[in-house]
Amino acid sequence: MVYMDYNATTPCDKRVVEEMLPFFSDEFGNPSSLYKKAKKSREAIEKARSQVAELLHCTPEEIFFTSGGTESDNWAIKGVAFALKDKGNHIITSKIEHHAVLNTVKFLEKIGFEITYVPVDKYGVVDIDFIKKSIKKETILISIMYANNEIGTIQPIEEISEIARKNGIYFHTDGVQVVGKIPFSVEEKGIDLLSLSAHKFYGPKGVGALYIRKGVKILPFVHGGHQEKGKRGGTENVPGIVGLGKASEIAQQEMEEEMKRVKKLRDKLENGIKEKIPEIVINGHPEKRLYNTLNLCVKYVEGESLLLNLDFEGICASSGSACTSGSLEPSHVLLAIGLPHEIAHGSLRFSLGKYNTDEDVDKVIKVLPGIVEKLRKISPFWNNK
Amino acid sequence: MDYTEKVLEYFRNPRNMGRMENPDGVGKVGNPVCGDVMWIYIKVGKNENGEEIIEDIKFETFGCAAAIATSSVVTELAKGKTLKEAEKISNKDVVEFLGGLPPVKKHCSLLAEEGLKAAIEDYRRKKNEGKGKNS
Ligand SMILES: Cc1ncc(COP(=O)(O)O)c(C=O)c1O
Ligand code: FES
Numbered sequence: 001m002v003y004m005d006y007n008a009t010t011p012c013d014k015r016v017v018e019e020m021l022p023f024f025s026d027e028f029g030n031p032s033s034l035y036k037k038a039k040k041s042r043e044a045i046e047k048a049r050s051q052v053a054e055l056l057h058c059t060p061e062e063i064f065f066t067s068g069g070t071e072s073d074n075w076a077i078k079g080v081a082f083a084l085k086d087k088g089n090h091i092i093t094s095k096i097e098h099h100a101v102l103n104t105v106k107f108l109e110k111i112g113f114e115i116t117y118v119p120v121d122k123y124g125v126v127d128i129d130f131i132k133k134s135i136k137k138e139t140i141l142i143s144i145m146y147a148n149n150e151i152g153t154i155q156p157i158e159e160i161s162e163i164a165r166k167n168g169i170y171f172h173t174d175g176v177q178v179v180g181k182i183p184f185s186v187e188e189k190g191i192d193l194l195s196l197s198a199h200k201f202y203g204p205k206g207v208g209a210l211y212i213r214k215g216v217k218i219l220p221f222v223h224g225g226h227q228e229k230g231k232r233g234g235t236e237n238v239p240g241i242v243g244l245g246k247a248s249e250i251a252q253q254e255m256e257e258e259m260k261r262v263k264k265l266r267d268k269l270e271n272g273i274k275e276k277i278p279e280i281v282i283n284g285h286p287e288k289r290l291y292n293t294l295n296l297c298v299k300y301v302e303g304e305s306l307l308l309n310l311d312f313e314g315i316c317a318s319s320g321s322a323c324t325s326g327s328l329e330p331s332h333v334l335l336a337i338g339l340p341h342e343i344a345h346g347s348l349r350f351s352l353g354k355y356n357t358d359e360d361v362d363k364v365i366k367v368l369p370g371i372v373e374k375l376r377k378i379s380p381f382w383n384n385k
Numbered sequence: 386m387d388y389t390e391k392v393l394e395y396f397r398n399p400r401n402m403g404r405m406e407n408p409d410g411v412g413k414v415g416n417p418v419c420g421d422v423m424w425i426y427i428k429v430g431k432n433e434n435g436e437e438i439i440e441d442i443k444f445e446t447f448g449c450a451a452a453i454a455t456s457s458v459v460t461e462l463a464k465g466k467t468l469k470e471a472e473k474i475s476n477k478d479v480v481e482f483l484g485g486l487p488p489v490k491k492h493c494s495l496l497a498e499e500g501l502k503a504a505i506e507d508y509r510r511k512k513n514e515g516k517g518k519n520s
Pocket of ligand 1: 098
């Protein structure tokens with residue numbers, strides 16, 4: 001099997017699983033309990049917090065564990081919106097956010113907040129001037145993703161955070177697709193809040209974190225016990241958190257090497273496909289793009305047919321976002337970069353990772369042209385163009 | 386997407402696919418929401434009773450797996466049938482033949498039904514126009 005859908009999820013690194021295992025049956029103590037046994041769980045959580053903090057270059061006190069990227073996005077946006085609602089009700093975001101952000105702001109819109117959706121250019125880069133012009137005295141938050149999960153475009157984070165800082169507005173970024181993939185410092189980038197998710201970088205599913213810069217005003221989102229300094233209730237997912245910590249540590253150590261290796265594979269895939277298949281459109285920014293992501297549109301054929309045929313050959317890829325597969329509309333990201341419907345329909349995303357090899361890339365380059373040819377042969381658009 | 390084995394089989398090996406030269410009727414239909422497009426070509430002949438039948442039928446489809454599978458099935462169901470019989474083929478027949486379709490994919494089978502009907506209509510219209518010219 002060739003797995004090229006690492007932006008959807010990644011397998012757990014074996015070392016991560018190893019680290020997690022003791023915390024299911026042996027070290028099962030509730031971190032909030034008083035006895036010695038619980039201390040092990042407590043310590044494990046604090047160790048993980050330091051590991052994540054090290055990866056982001058912040059202090060452990062600024063890391064709060066959650067159930068994943070979606071919860072972190074919800075918390076960051078609603079938590080700030082509710083904390084600052086007396087100051088203002090205006091939030092700026094982009095048109096290409098993940099649904100975890102888009103549907104959160106849509107909810108806020110329904111209950112009286114005003115949302116501005118910043119457009120992007122054909123590469124998927126947000127319009128900085130548009131952001132500047134959108135700011136008013138009611139603006140309380142800018143939420144713009146670090147890198148897009150579908151096309152991989154990386155946003156000018158420092159420019160955006162500078163605008164936010166100058167105007168006294170909080171800046172949240174959905175960092176789910178960059179944490180563990182690209183090294184950076186939340187401090188240097190001027191980020192106030194950042195969402196991350198373990199399963200995108202070889203950690204377990206259902207656990208993530210929200211970075212909250214010290215001093216940022218935010219209300220709790222999950223109300224309950226006093227866990228996470230009273231900011232996020234619920235008995236901690238100890239094995240998951242331990243896994244997230246270990247995944248962060250491994251990423252910290254191995255990321256640089258991986259970046260070079262995976263980029264080479266991705267570039268080889270991109271060039272191979274471009275060479276062998278006519279009328280392909282490569283989506284995303286030519287340079288400012290995640291090094292593992294290749295999103296392309298195969299003109300005159302439809303994405304699902306491509307995906308299923310790839311699946312027949314044992315190749316896992318995706319068409320836009322995994323969540324979109326339940327709907328019929330083409331991806332909102334591809335429409336936002338200005339692709340017409342019929343071209344957006346033929347989109348295909350390969351996202352590579354740690355366990356991909358040269359042979360994987362060769363196989364896709366070998367198999368894809370035949371699939372495209374077969375589907376084009378029965379396409380009215382291809383035959384009558 | 387959970388497709389039945391039969392859908393996958395027809396998607397993988399569609400019958401009657403491709404373009405037809407000099408068809409007697411063409412049905413071009415599409416769904417504006419998903420953007421999928423289906424073209425059905427027919428050639429009309431006569432059976433021993435002198436009734437008009439679908440002698441040959443082909444399709445071209447830009448669309449999802451369900452659209453391709455249902456195109457193939459509708460062409461198979463229609464081939465050799467009289468126009469009257471073919472007109473009665475509904476999307477239900479197509480879905481039944483395939484052992485079901487996921488709910489969001491029901492409209493794909495509708496496309497197949499509409500495509501066939503449009504091809505027959507197109508044939509009749511052309512025939513009538515031809516008559517009009519003669520008289
Ligand atoms: C950019 C982005 N944000 C948020 C999420 C949601 O993360 P999770 O699956 O951990 O809830 C994802 C992954 O699906 C993502 O790619
Ligand atoms: S999704 Fe529209 S025809 Fe299949």
